Amino acid sequence: MTFEEQIQQKIDLKTKPLGALGYLEQLAFKIAKIQNTLTPQLKYPTQIVFAADHGLAQDGVSAYPPEVTFQMVLNFLQGGAAINVFCKQNNIAIKIVDAGVNFDFEDHPELIKAKAGYGTKSALREKAMTKEQLDFCFAESAKMVNLAFEKGSNIIGFGEMGIGNTSSASLIMASLLQKPIEECIGRGTGMNNEQLQHKTNILKQVMDFHGTITDPLEIMQTFGGFEVAQMCGAMLQAHKNNMLIMVDGFIATAAFAVAKAIEPTIIDRAIFCHVSDESGHRAFLESMNQKALLDLNLRVGEGTGCAIAYPIIQSAVNFLNEMASFESAGVSNK
């Protein structure tokens, strides 16, 4: 019997109708395969939240002002944001990263300083970042993932905070999938129709200014932001470390899609935690033939989908390890 057949047999011999744990069974299979064991374990779950500012945010692409980025970082450090609450609830370690916020933070035990700049440049007029900044983002975030890995973490989620970053994600999606930008744009923080029209006009101008870009690294450099680039680099390093990667919403999926364009096998280690309310996310997941665990109309990012989905991932591992088999429980199997 192949190892894959052994995993499937273990799942099928649990005391339940065949296939009755649905998507949890596929998840358990995936985790056992990644960890190469019939008794997988989730260790030291970790969430890294990358924050940065966006040049494009000066052009009215968000319903909220740019200073919300640094203000939310302070909120993360005080434990008051959505991601803090859900990580605390589920015993997930959290780190906050200044990937390039337009603000100087005091030292804090949960803050990692990896500033690539004081916000990206506006992609309306130039590339969001230099090649050096992109390399810096990849190198710094890889180090953070390695630190978590050395502490024993084998499951990691990534979140983001950056006013304007749904625009980066839309530009990345349109470029990678070669779709019209209109099909990749959503209301982000909650734009009305008029604001959405303005955002669409701006992003069309950005696409026209840069022309067609197909190289994944150039796409990331052109559309940013620093937090999206750091998420992407972090995902690539988690893949190298054979860690489970929890993918959050629209922006995290954009970072992931760039990582996948660079390293296609990363898809084997990814768990898509939820489908966001941000228009475009569903199609983005479908383009990779992926189904998300949850559909809760979330549209906040920060990694909240990962933290909320984590107990379900635990359920997948726990049924595989702890449920009785037909034989051990003396239950008739047809």
Ligand SMILES: Cc1cc2ncn([C@H]3O[C@H](COP(=O)(O)O)[C@@H](O)[C@H]3O)c2cc1C
């Ligand atoms: C108070 C607040 C907290 C947030 N936490 C995450 N986001 C989310 O919204 C932003 C993206 O939307 P857009 O592209 O429209 O600016 C990102 O910062 C994202 O993390 C927030 C946004 C706000 C306003």
Ligand SMILES: O=C(O)c1cccnc1
């Ligand atoms: O899906 C997301 O990640 C998202 C959507 C809207 C705003 N911020 C994040």
